[in-house]
């Protein structure tokens with residue numbers, strides 16, 4: 001039996017995102033059908049429509065979500081009807097070289113796939129779904145390894161954020177940068193991921209957490225997340241950071257924008273021997289220039305953090321426990337609660353640098 005659900009679709013590149021009726025396929029072996037309860041508006045969704053990424057169309061947007069399992073296919077072992085789950089947009093296969101070598105976040109079956117077809121149709125033609133999910137929809141069909149069960153007490157809106165921004169931000173701090181107590185951490189770009197980085201850096205015992213954004217309006221959010229300093233981004237950023245770090249520069253810079261200019265700024269604001277962690281997903285033609293001599297003499301490390309460099313099957317339940325026992329507060333992250341049709345307005349707020357996360361309630 002097929003099911004008809006509403007979903008947010010972009011029919012062609014550069015076109016508007018509109019709520020359309022989608023037909024879900026009958027689920028197959030190893031698949032689950034999930035009633036989506038909350039879905040966050042992530043910067044990667046904006047990147048799907050603003051030209052940064054070039055996904056195929058038509059495309060159902062959305063990938064940061066939580067919900068309730070309403071049907072399971074044959075041979076499904078990790079989920080049961082009624083489970084509350086977080087959706088995982090990069091489920092590891094557990095068979096490839098990377099999965100076998102403890103790096104499931106680099107799993108070769110899912111890396112770099114912006115959008116897949118999974119049997120969902122629009123006007124009887126196949127539609128693509130963002131990151132294998134297309135979670136701005138009332139229901140999704142996904143492989144069972146793309147759902148992670150979480151306790152029923154966990155709020156669906158908070159649970160949604162665990163699936164992308166919070167896992168990405170906290171993982172960048174804990175796993176990639178490995179921030180130590182007393183260290184100084186510069187965070188550039190204060191969207192959902194950047195604010196999660198701020199909170200995680202503070203929780204890791206960082207001495208100084210210097211939050212940077214182009215928008216002065218982010219100051220209150222940065223302080224609520226635990227920033228010790230807030231700086232409006234400018235050409236004088238590296239000088240400004242040096243003044244605040246005894247002339248050396250920060251021990252860590254975590255870049256959450258994904259632009260050559262901000263990666264350069266992160267590099268220059270970091271101390272000799274410091275670490276630059278790139279979390280933002282940038283464009284293929286935006287080149288970062290660093291002098292060969294600078295790479296040697298600065299002795300800095302530049303690396304990327306993909307999906308928090310975490311095993312989501314372990315990290316998401318752990319984050320859920322941290323939220324439930326009060327170790328991790330995410331209340332400041334959700335600034336707008338909206339409906340599906342309001343997502344385009346949320347993209348505009350995001351592009352203007354307003355607010356933190358908008359969460360669609362379904």
Ligand SMILES: [Zn+2]
Nearest residue numbers: 042044064164
């Ligand atoms: Zn995301």
Ligand SMILES: [Zn+2]
Nearest residue numbers: 093096099107
């Ligand atoms: Zn794999």
